Amino acid sequence: MRASIVIVSKNRKDDLALTLITLKSMIELEEDEVLVFLDGCEDQSVLLIDQFNWVKWFTSDKSIGASAARHQLYPKAKGQFLIGLDDDAHPLHSDFIARTLSVFERYPTVGIVAFQEIKGVFISDQEALNQVDSLTEEYITNEFIGCGFAIRTEAYNAINGFPVWIDIYGEESCVAIEVIAKGHDILYTNTIKVNHRVNVIERKKVGQNYFRFGKQLKNSTYYFLVYYPHPLGNILKLYWHNFNKYALRDIKCFKIFCSVSIEVLRGIPKVLPYRKPVSTLILDKMRRVKGLRF
DSSP, rough: OOOOEEEEEOOOOOHHHHHHHHTTTTTTTTTEEEEEEESSSOOOGGHHHHHTTTEEEEEEEOOOHHHHHHHHHHHGGSEEEEEETTTTTEEOOHHHHHHHHHHHHHHHEEEEEEEEEESSSSSSSHHHTSSSSSOOEEEEEEEOOOOOEEEHHHHHHSSOOTTTOOOOOHHHHHHHHHHHHTEEEEEEEEEEEEEOOOHHHHHHTTHHHHHHHHHHHHHHHHHHHHSSSHHHHHHHHHHHHHIIIIIIHHHHHHHHHHHHHHHHHHHHHHHHHGGGOOOOHHHHHHSOOOOOOO
């Protein structure tokens, strides 16, 4: 099989339906497959199973978190490479699979291809494409965005997969550092674009940024603890930065900061068994390459 498109969804029935409708017109079912994991959905997303019977569906009655769901879903895929999409994101090129294959063929050492993300809700795909420069840009980087990327199956199978000790926000960083530690590169290319259909203003209104702040603070702590040979210095810098930049200026952030600090201390014993530090050479390599623009 050529490609497996893998999607984890939670309570986004309409977004998921739109993504699947778009994908149906872009893939060859004889060569490609689409796998969807419904993570404890409570919005009748299960009704989509009959509507999109060409999709391979997997469900969990109870939410286990995006990273743990990916951990379960990705090994079930059979493609030569896996394309990860968010349930509210779709490719902007009908030949996105062929483009992805071409990139992997041109760069044998690349294990992950990071797509260009175009955020926003647009009237048409062309309007989305008009938001960005059309000049080709490709470079080796140290990160990728979960809403749109591809990974060689052999590269994914060589690592521990998406971490089960993270629920959401930060899991891509764990996959990235493990892939790089296995000798693969990560390549960013804007020749493959995805429209991440997120309304940034609306997310701010519902407190999404506070939710992300807490999750990223906790998961960044665990990331350093698991992968860094000497994590204490980085963890102290992380907390000092977040305390001064956010907690001191916003009472909600202050409360989240305190709550997460206690949660992290309680969670350390559960995370320590996963500790597997990479070499300082890997960390130096990641610092030297160009960072991904979010």
